[in-house]
Amino acid sequence: MKSSKSNQPMKFSGFGLIQNQDKDSLSRKITREADLFKVWHLGIPGINNREWMLSINGMVDKPNQFSLEDLKAFPQTSVMAFHECAGNPLYPKVPQRRVGNVVWKGVRLADLFSMVGVKEEACFVISKGFDQGIYNQKYYAEYEKDLPLTKALNPNVLIALEINDEPLTVDRGGPVRLVVPGYYGTNSTKWLTHLIVSDTRSKSDFTTKYYVDREVVDGQPKESPVWAVSPNSMIVHPQNGQLVKQEVLDIFGWTWAENPIVSVEVSTDGGENWQEAIVEARKNVEWQKFSFRWLPKSAGEYLIIARAFDSLGNCQPLTSRRNQVSRAMIFVQNSLDEKDIHPNID
Numbered sequence: 001m002k003s004s005k006s007n008q009p010m011k012f013s014g015f016g017l018i019q020n021q022d023k024d025s026l027s028r029k030i031t032r033e034a035d036l037f038k039v040w041h042l043g044i045p046g047i048n049n050r051e052w053m054l055s056i057n058g059m060v061d062k063p064n065q066f067s068l069e070d071l072k073a074f075p076q077t078s079v080m081a082f083h084e085c086a087g088n089p090l091y092p093k094v095p096q097r098r099v100g101n102v103v104w105k106g107v108r109l110a111d112l113f114s115m116v117g118v119k120e121e122a123c124f125v126i127s128k129g130f131d132q133g134i135y136n137q138k139y140y141a142e143y144e145k146d147l148p149l150t151k152a153l154n155p156n157v158l159i160a161l162e163i164n165d166e167p168l169t170v171d172r173g174g175p176v177r178l179v180v181p182g183y184y185g186t187n188s189t190k191w192l193t194h195l196i197v198s199d200t201r202s203k204s205d206f207t208t209k210y211y212v213d214r215e216v217v218d219g220q221p222k223e224s225p226v227w228a229v230s231p232n233s234m235i236v237h238p239q240n241g242q243l244v245k246q247e248v249l250d251i252f253g254w255t256w257a258e259n260p261i262v263s264v265e266v267s268t269d270g271g272e273n274w275q276e277a278i279v280e281a282r283k284n285v286e287w288q289k290f291s292f293r294w295l296p297k298s299a300g301e302y303l304i305i306a307r308a309f310d311s312l313g314n315c316q317p318l319t320s321r322r323n324q325v326s327r328a329m330i331f332v333q334n335s336l337d338e339k340d341i342h343p344n345i346d
Ligand SMILES: Nc1nc2c(c(=O)[nH]1)N[C@H]1C(S)=C(S)[C@@H](COP(=O)(O)O)O[C@H]1N2
Pocket: 036, 037, 038, 039, 040, 041, 042, 084, 085, 086, 128, 129, 130, 131, 143, 171, 172, 173, 184, 185, 186, 187, 188, 189, 190, 191
């Protein structure tokens, strides 16, 4: 943007989160924009769409700048994709299941890259957003992330202008944001102003301090960027704490990962026995429905658990991870009065 950033009023300052998930919104294959969670670390900037510019530079042959009108003139691609927040970066192992499934539309990043010509030595793409402000007691002049060039060239990666056929609102990262389907939401930089092609990773706190998974493997500390989404699932029906009658119950939910989910197992006894659920095949990067028909043998408490496996054989862990299994404790009511269930019985 031409105007100086520090003069730009913020619409909202500081970290924020809106999550609006009820059973009705979670039952839909495509999440309504109004029902999709929103996250911002530094604030929501004030943006003038007419002055807005995306610049692409770094290890490219012909650095260039694109206005909103320039981007609208490119071929537009739609991608239905799950959108999952990795959770609070200060507590990276705490599961949040802040997730939805939406249709993004915009320009393929690969198309812009073929126009500017990416140099052979390049390995990463650094993205910067227009927001500025304080996160965890430190001031940041911008939000900055990175991703491998190989991922950036994937045809699903978009410079998005729309969500569910509507222009992106400023809260959603508009007028233009990066969308990296298959990667955690943190990588999909909102209010995108700069893409820098590089042979090294970003040194920003949002890639080196936050959004780094730290583990000890064979006694050695291991760090990995919070990029690809690990297998995850969410039980939508029945809901945790629900009271149901002792009759056939159609358990269902959603499952997703960067790689397609190939199977989901459901346990109705707290994890002692597992059975195969039916899983919808994946077309591209959208979430997949799983369902399991079950007749409770008797009244009582049941702990239902679902666990997903992706095409690489990765499975959801039982505890201590952002993608740990989803559980629903339910209460099956004795069908004492048959008339309640079969009113026409006599
Ligand atoms: N510029 C900018 N982009 C950002 C963020 C941010 O704070 N600033 N938050 C990230 C995080 S953690 C997530 S989960 C997604 C949230 O996108 P949404 O608000 O559209 O759901 O945006 C990502 N992109």
